Amino acid sequence: MGRNRATLADVARRAGLSKTAASMVLNGREGTRLSAEAHQRVFAAAEELGYRPNLAARSLRTRKTATIAFVSDIVATTRFAGDLIRGALDAARERDHVLLITETQGDATFEQYAIEAVLDRQVDGVIYAAMATRRLSVPAAILGGPVVLLNATSPDGLPSVVPDDEGAGRSVAAALLELGHRDAIALIGRNRLKEDDPEVSLAASARLHGIRQTLDEADVSLLAECFCTEWLPEHGYAAMRGLLSKPKRPSAVICMNDRLAFGAYQALGEAGLTVPEDISVISFDDDPIAAWLRPSLATTALPHEQMGRRAVELLLDGGVAEPALVGMPLRRRRSLAPPAG
Amino acid sequence: MGRNRATLADVARRAGLSKTAASMVLNGREGTRLSAEAHQRVFAAAEELGYRPNLAARSLRTRKTATIAFVSDIVATTRFAGDLIRGALDAARERDHVLLITETQGDATFEQYAIEAVLDRQVDGVIYAAMATRRLSVPAAILGGPVVLLNATSPDGLPSVVPDDEGAGRSVAAALLELGHRDAIALIGRNRLKEDDPEVSLAASARLHGIRQTLDEADVSLLAECFCTEWLPEHGYAAMRGLLSKPKRPSAVICMNDRLAFGAYQALGEAGLTVPEDISVISFDDDPIAAWLRPSLATTALPHEQMGRRAVELLLDGGVAEPALVGMPLRRRRSLAPPAG
DNA sequence: ATGCTCTGCTAAATCAGTTTAGCGACCACT
DNA sequence: AGTGGTCGCTAAACTGATTTAGCAGAGCAT
Known part of the structure; x- marks a missing residue:
């Protein structure tokens, strides 16, 4: 790799100047008193030789590696x-x-x-x-x-x-309130471990907090909260089946992430319910599948x-x-x- | 970053030896005649100082950066x-x-x-x-x-x-033949651009080739081949709807990737058909969604x-x-x- | 006593840059 | 004539490793 690269010494020689001069010119140092002509000669030489500095050498001296x-x-x-x-x-x-x-x-x-x-x-x-x-x-x-x-x-x-995540929780809740959902909003994806151990997750409690805060302000409380051991499609599926087996069917469901929502969609499909006419769904992450689902899934994007x-x-x-x-x-x-x- | 790291000179000094000796010992050079005691002193000094070589310096000399x-x-x-x-x-x-x-x-x-x-x-x-x-x-x-x-x-x-990819095409076709599928195998995801321009894709033609080869050997030909402008879920959805609108329904469908298969599942679900009882589906890539789908999707994994x-x-x-x-x-x-x- | 080899080690060069210290030429001023 | 300052530039030190060349001392033979 990079055999026969021109060195600073080569540039200096070709420009008829010292390494010092070449180095200063190429680094655009202020306050050096090198002539305009010297500048030009160095630039020309560097150009002609296709000079590129060896960063290993540079960083040895400067202690910067970029x-x-x-x-x-x-x-x-x-x-x-x-x-x-x-x-x-x-x-x-x-x-x-x-x-x-x-x-x-x-x-x-x-x-x-x-x-x-x-x-x-x-x-x-x-x-x-x-x-x-x-x-x-x-x-x-x-x-x-x-x-x-x-x-x-x-x-x-x-x-x-x-x-x-807290802001996302607020947006999600606000979006549902805006549409008129109030007393039949369910939540899928409560998880003690994620909520209680910040070394496992900060997202779970922040999202929950944001949701609660906005709903509380509107004096709305959740119809149901489903706990899930993981946030994978199968857990969303099971949770949604659970919700549908209860007497009061939710008008909207918040899923703690898109994979849960994906599972929820599967359960809704099997139950013959349609999104969003029968039930609205909204979630978090903006995984690529969110846009691929039918109908496409509303969600809050992780701004990675x-x-x-x-x-x-x-x-x-x-x-x-x-x-x-x-x-x-x-x-x-x-x-x-x-x-x- | 890494201010006050010990240098080789520090190690040598502490061991009461030269840099040369320290360098040779630490690099485990054969054929040096350094005494066992010198070795120990160098190792001990390096250990005590927590010495780590400066790779910028090393690579300046050796032209290797690892x-x-x-x-x-x-x-x-x-x-x-x-x-x-x-x-x-x-x-x-x-x-x-x-x-x-x-x-x-x-x-x-x-x-x-x-x-x-x-x-x-x-x-x-x-x-x-x-x-x-x-x-x-x-x-x-x-x-x-x-x-x-x-x-x-x-x-x-x-x-x-x-x-x-060609081997994958053969596996996919073979898996269907093995199950007894013969005259009602359809293919979703033909694509002229991908198949004809190797600078766009080598996978499309290789997969197709593998499929054809294995089917030909069994004297089977495809029931239908659907062209898709892209390999996204919506195209798989449309293609599957197209297939279902024809008189003869396929017994199995090969999708050129999992996203197409995902779309195909959606169309099947809407049509009230079940996988795999009504139609088998198999595809390529092993995208994470393949395992999340219901039923889980058979596919060939890209061994990235x-x-x-x-x-x-x-x-x-x-x-x-x-x-x-x-x-x-x-x-x-x-x-x-x-x-x- | 001299020369030779072997052992155990080191001084110094080297890699390719940056940076410090300072040199010679020229000019102006007293 | 001497002094001081600026201009334009360079020699040499330095970064932290590896590597080449070779030195001092011991042991041995002649």
Whole structure:
């Protein structure tokens, strides 16, 4: 890779100047008294030789690598990770930085290894990302330099970026109230573990809180709340069947994520009910399936790309201590309608 | 980041030896005549100081960075990308390497930039990945060093890794024949563009070829073939409705991917038909939705994680010139049954 | 006593940049 | 004539590793 690249010395020689001069010109240093002609000769030489600086050499001296480590627990499992990374990549490119990506798989040994690997490479900072929004404590090793938590918060008060799940909860509830739903709104996806343990999830309690707050303000209370051990389609399916077996049928259902909603759709289909005429459905995440469902599913989008971007900006530009909340936009789709009767 | 790290000089001083000695001991060099005691002193000093070599300094001298560039057209859009990256990350870690990830977004300027950025950082090799299996030509700039194409082939005969779509086509057809389907097998997802332009897709023609070959051998021909402009759920939905409007109803349907199958399920549900009693469905990709559908969808899995792994292995261990085919395992699920009557 | 080999180790060069300190030429002013 | 300042530029140190070349001392033979 990169054999016979021209070096700074080559450029200087061709320009008939010293390495010092060449370096200063190419770095656009102010206050050097190099002549306009010297500038031109250096630029011309660099151009002709196709000179590109060797960043390994540069960073040895400057202790800057223009490289950011993106350390996450799990990259692959959730498809959202891709958006997080894409946002970070975009922002990094805009600032002439590059991303070194590693994965810990939630394993302490791997984590240790990953962190050493990136620190050995002299990264300028670390983005420590979690794939489920949660609280965590970061390994001490990375505290020596800039760190930003992505999709996570920590007790150490490190800068962090998280989605505004509470706001999303409010939007969801408000959207239903707006349509006239009141006394027959059901909720699918209560989960003690997620709600009570911030190290498992911050989203569950925030979403619930947002929903409750808005409903309370309108003096509305939920018709039913279904607990689910996980937030997968099968649990949404079972929960919806449960709801339909009760005497009073809900006019609208809030699902804690799109996968639950997907399962709920399946149960509704089997029961011969149509969305949204018989029941409105709304949820969280904006998983790609939300748009693929028939009818398309109204939901609040996890702004992963934005979040990745913010994390890089916070890391490089410095940022506030309190968590940066990124809004979750409501995607109004066809699964919403006013209540039937 | 990493201020006050101990240097090799610190270790040498503490061990009462020269940098040369310390370097040789820590690198486990054979044939040096350093005493056992010297070895111990160096190891002890390194341990006590928590010494970690500065890889920027090392690579300046050795021209090796233990870093691989992963350059792809689009990371985020498809959720499969995550698996590709995960496989590559795993294999890289096993070999003490790390991944520098960039994205070109299919834009020539970004691509140019991305490639310069990684070459400037002296990566040891480049994995050039495409998110849809296709043929492409790689930018000349990266040809200076090791390159492996991932999920793509090129006319230059570079080492490459692709899924065995043709084998998947054979598996799919064979699975239906095995169950007794013969004269009422339909295909959803023909697509001229994908089939005819290898720079758009290699998968479409390979899958089709595999299917045809196996059916031909059994002297079976397809009942119907539906063309789709894209491979999205809505197109699968429309195609399935088309099929159901014809006099002879298929006993089994092959969809060119899971998203088409998802759409086909929707149409079947609306028509009041059940899978697999009325119609069997089988497809390609093993998207997560395949397992979430009711009934779960039989499909052939894109082995993305394996592929990412192979790419790294090929890059570091050197490999053959012809494309490495990675098998696509058949996932037998509940959407398959013998034909009805 | 001299020369030779072997052992155990080190000084110094090297990689490709950045940065510090300062040099020689020229001019202006007293 | 001496002094001081600016201009335009460079030599050399420095970053932290690896690697080449070679040195000092011991042991042994001649």
